[in-house]
Amino acid sequence: MNIIVAPSAGFCFGVKRAVKMAVDAAEACKPSEKLNTLGPIIHNPQVVKSLEEKGVYSVNGIEDDCHCTIIIRSHGVKSDIMERLKSKKVTIIDATCPFVKRAQNYITMATSDGYFIIMVGDKNHPEVQSVISFADKNRFLIINGLDDLKNIPVSEKLALISQTTQDVNFYNSVINEVFKITKKEIIVFNTICDATKLKQDESKILASNVDVMIVVGGYNSANTNKLKNICKAIQKNTYHVETEKEVDSKWFINAKTVGITAGASTPDWIIEKVVNTIRHLDNNQKMAI
Numbered sequence: 001m002n003i004i005v006a007p008s009a010g011f012c013f014g015v016k017r018a019v020k021m022a023v024d025a026a027e028a029c030k031p032s033e034k035l036n037t038l039g040p041i042i043h044n045p046q047v048v049k050s051l052e053e054k055g056v057y058s059v060n061g062i063e064d065d066c067h068c069t070i071i072i073r074s075h076g077v078k079s080d081i082m083e084r085l086k087s088k089k090v091t092i093i094d095a096t097c098p099f100v101k102r103a104q105n106y107i108t109m110a111t112s113d114g115y116f117i118i119m120v121g122d123k124n125h126p127e128v129q130s131v132i133s134f135a136d137k138n139r140f141l142i143i144n145g146l147d148d149l150k151n152i153p154v155s156e157k158l159a160l161i162s163q164t165t166q167d168v169n170f171y172n173s174v175i176n177e178v179f180k181i182t183k184k185e186i187i188v189f190n191t192i193c194d195a196t197k198l199k200q201d202e203s204k205i206l207a208s209n210v211d212v213m214i215v216v217g218g219y220n221s222a223n224t225n226k227l228k229n230i231c232k233a234i235q236k237n238t239y240h241v242e243t244e245k246e247v248d249s250k251w252f253i254n255a256k257t258v259g260i261t262a263g264a265s266t267p268d269w270i271i272e273k274v275v276n277t278i279r280h281l282d283n284n285q286k287m288a289i
């Protein structure tokens, strides 16, 4: 069985940077110091656990008298939370991905120019919540399906922006629809991250050329789930696993070629374990013949 791993599988630049900042902070930290991330640093439970072993704990909030160091994850935080953190006695390590920061800056700019913001993404995702918090209250709409477009204020000038991990085709279809129905000027920010686009493009090509496609990544990772949906639409034998433990030998019966891709928050060591497990299953099958 031939196993092909997409070259872009795994950690993207922003995640690599955030995890490194957390590990560096853990190494530099005195034993008495508290080191926390506000929410899990990335959407991968195994990485979060390995950081806990180094003394970096995820918290949902901080007490007023906390003297800890807070690491802001790659998704960023809402603008009001950042302001509140700055007013406390905490040290802030800002690991917000520069591409997410750029999206926050675009929204600040468009808002001050009077644009109503249309953000394409998942309203429950921390990145969307952090980015959209830079818009004025009641001057934005978050869109997750073409049906939501019926709610856009057609007589406003509009600024369109997308979650960095958005599917390019879906963002394009929203842009096309908005151009058809609005009456005023529109500006479009291309905030889909290159890392996401590359991963999606490579996964599409791989999924069309293999018998089985495996997508590795946290079940709570939006970009991994998006990769799974993209691959599943092309290759029905697509399976999403978080670790090698979920790999099932039944998936590979009669398979000649297996493709592997992985979300932006999946570390190399988990991808390697998945590859080795599949290789091992293949060897066992050959021995049984």
Ligand code: SF4
Pocket: 012, 013, 014, 015, 074, 097, 098, 099, 100, 164, 165, 193, 194, 195, 196, 264
């Ligand atoms: S996917 Fe792109 S925007 Fe998101 S953290 Fe990674 S590099 Fe940054």
